[in-house]
Amino acid sequence: MPSPSLVHLGATVPSFQPNTYFIQTWGCQMNEEDSEQLALGLESIGFRPASSLREAQVILLNTCSVRRKPEEKAFSLLGELAPLKRANPDRVIGVCGCMAQARAEEIRRRAPHVDFVLGTGHVDEAPALVEQVLQDRRFATSLALPERKGAIVTDLPGRFLDRKPKLKAFVPIQYGCDKFCTFCIVPITRGRERSRPTRDILEEVRRLAEAGTREVTLLGQTVNSYGKNLEEGRVPFSELLWRIAEVPGIDRIRFTSPYPTDFKEDLIATIRDCPKVMEHVHLPLQSGDDQVLKAMRRLYTVERFREIVGQLRAAVPTIGITTDLIVGFPGETEEQFEGTLRVVEELQFDGAFMFLYSPRPGTKAADKEQVPIQVRRRRIRELVSLQNEISVRKNEAAVGRVFEVLVEGPSPKNPSMLQGFSRENKMVHFQGEGSLTGAIVQVEATRGHLWGVAGRLASVAKDRVTCPA
Numbered sequence: 001m002p003s004p005s006l007v008h009l010g011a012t013v014p015s016f017q018p019n020t021y022f023i024q025t026w027g028c029q030m031n032e033e034d035s036e037q038l039a040l041g042l043e044s045i046g047f048r049p050a051s052s053l054r055e056a057q058v059i060l061l062n063t064c065s066v067r068r069k070p071e072e073k074a075f076s077l078l079g080e081l082a083p084l085k086r087a088n089p090d091r092v093i094g095v096c097g098c099m100a101q102a103r104a105e106e107i108r109r110r111a112p113h114v115d116f117v118l119g120t121g122h123v124d125e126a127p128a129l130v131e132q133v134l135q136d137r138r139f140a141t142s143l144a145l146p147e148r149k150g151a152i153v154t155d156l157p158g159r160f161l162d163r164k165p166k167l168k169a170f171v172p173i174q175y176g177c178d179k180f181c182t183f184c185i186v187p188i189t190r191g192r193e194r195s196r197p198t199r200d201i202l203e204e205v206r207r208l209a210e211a212g213t214r215e216v217t218l219l220g221q222t223v224n225s226y227g228k229n230l231e232e233g234r235v236p237f238s239e240l241l242w243r244i245a246e247v248p249g250i251d252r253i254r255f256t257s258p259y260p261t262d263f264k265e266d267l268i269a270t271i272r273d274c275p276k277v278m279e280h281v282h283l284p285l286q287s288g289d290d291q292v293l294k295a296m297r298r299l300y301t302v303e304r305f306r307e308i309v310g311q312l313r314a315a316v317p318t319i320g321i322t323t324d325l326i327v328g329f330p331g332e333t334e335e336q337f338e339g340t341l342r343v344v345e346e347l348q349f350d351g352a353f354m355f356l357y358s359p360r361p362g363t364k365a366a367d368k369e370q371v372p373i374q375v376r377r378r379r380i381r382e383l384v385s386l387q388n389e390i391s392v393r394k395n396e397a398a399v400g401r402v403f404e405v406l407v408e409g410p411s412p413k414n415p416s417m418l419q420g421f422s423r424e425n426k427m428v429h430f431q432g433e434g435s436l437t438g439a440i441v442q443v444e445a446t447r448g449h450l451w452g453v454a455g456r457l458a459s460v461a462k463d464r465v466t467c468p469a
C-alpha cells in the first residue's frame with residue numbers, strides 16, 4: 001500500500017518548501033514522544049512543520065521494530081521517497097527509531113537515498129545531523145547506545161524542554177530495558193535500562209504545568225523499576241509519583257507500562273492514597289500459562305499476577321486494569337492458549353492490547369519452531385472476541401456511575417460530542433459546550449459500549465485536585 005501522503009504524487013515531482021520538516025511516526029508512546037523531541041530539535045535550527053510530506057525539505061521516518069508490519073511500511077515509504085530525493089537533492093531524508101537502531105546497514109543498502117540514520121540513544125542529535133548533511137552532502141549516522149553493567153549511567157539523551165502547550169503530555173522517565181523477554185527487540189533497540197535523574201523529570205513536569213498541562217503520563221519500558229543506578233541514590237517509583245504530585249498545576253498522573261514483578265505494596269498504596277495518581281494500571285500479562293511465561297522469560301507466574309490484581313482491586317475497588325496479551329508464541333499448545341482464555345475470563349480486564357506473535361530477528365524466540373500462522377490467526381480472533389465481550393459487559397455495568405473526566409475537546413468522530421478519559425482510563429463521550437475543553441467534569445454514564453461509556457454532564461469541578469503530601 002502506498003503511503004496516503006504520496007498517493008497523488010503522479011509523474012511530476014514537486015519541489016519542497018525550504019526549511020520545513022515532516023515526521024512520519026510508527027509505534028508506541030515512546031516513539032510519539034521522541035517525534036515531538038525531533039520536531040523541537042528541528043525547530044531549534046529554524047525549521048517549521050510542512051503541511052504535507054511532499055512539501056517538506058526534511059523528511060524523518062521515526063520507525064518501530066516491535067512487529068514486522070511497521071517495518072514493512074517504513075521500507076515501503078522509503079522506496080517511494082527515492083524519486084523525491086532524486087528530483088531535489090537538497091531534501092534530507094533521515095530514518096530514526098527502533099528500526100534505525102537495529103537495521104541501519106540494511107536501510108543504507110536498500111535505500112541509498114537516505115541521508116542519515118539516527119538510533120534511539122540520542123534523539124537530540126537530529127538537528128546536528130541535518131546541518132551536517134546539508135553542509136557535507138554525505139551520509140551520516142549516530143547509533144551509539146550507552147553500555148551499562150550495573151554502573152551509573154549519565155549518558156541520557158538531552159531534551160528540549162520548551163514543549164508546545166498541551167493538556168496531556170508524555171514524560172519519559174526511563175530508557176531501555178533489562179528484562180530481555182525472548183519475544184522482544186526493545187533491549188536491543190533501546191539498550192539497557194537507564195533512569196532519568198529525578199530533578200530533571202520534576203523540572204520538565206514543572207515547565208509543562210506552567211504551559212498548561214494538567215495530566216502527565218510517565219513513560220518507561222518497565223516504568224515501575226524506575227530509580228535504580230541514579231547518582232542521587234535509589235529513588236523508588238512511588239516516591240517519584242508523590243514528588244510529581246506536588247507540582248502545582250498537575251492534576252493527573254498516569255504511568256505506562258509497569259512490569260508485574262516490580263509491582264510492590266508501596267506503589268499500590270500510592271495509587272490508593274495519592275489523589276493525583278489515576279486509578280488505572282496497564283499491567284502486561286502476555287500469557288495465562290506458566291510454561292509459556294517461562295519460555296517468554298517473563299519473571300512471574302500466573303498466580304503472582306493474579307495476586308497483584310487482587311491486591312489492586314482490594315485497595316482500589318473502582319480501579320481500571322488493562323493488559324497486553326500475545327497468542328501463538330512458539331510452542332504454545334492449544335491447552336496453553338485455552339489457559340490464557342480462562343485467565344482472561346477470570347481476571348475480567350477492562351481492556352487489552354492483543355497481539356498475534358510476530359518473530360523479531362535477533363530475539364531468542366524468533367529461532368524457535370513457529371505456531372502455524374492460520375492457528376495464530378484463529379487464536380487471536382477467539383481471544384479478541386472474548387475480551388471484547390468482557391469490555392462491553394463491564395462498560396454496560398458502569399451505567400449510573402459518575403466518572404471524573406478531563407475534557408479533551410470535541411470527539412474527532414462525532415464533533416457534536418465532547419470527549420475525555422476517566423480516572424480509570426475509560427473513554428467518555430457526552431454533550432457539552434466546547435468551552436469545557438481543559439476542565440475536569442463529572443459525567444454520569446448512561447450507556448456502555450466497547451471503547452468506553454457515553455453519558456450526561458453532571459457537574460464541573462471548581463477547584464483543582466489538591467494533594468495532601
Ligand code: SF4
Pocket residue numbers: 177178179180181184185186187221222259
Ligand atoms: S519488559 Fe520485556 S516486553 Fe517489555 S520492553 Fe522489556 S524486554 Fe520488551
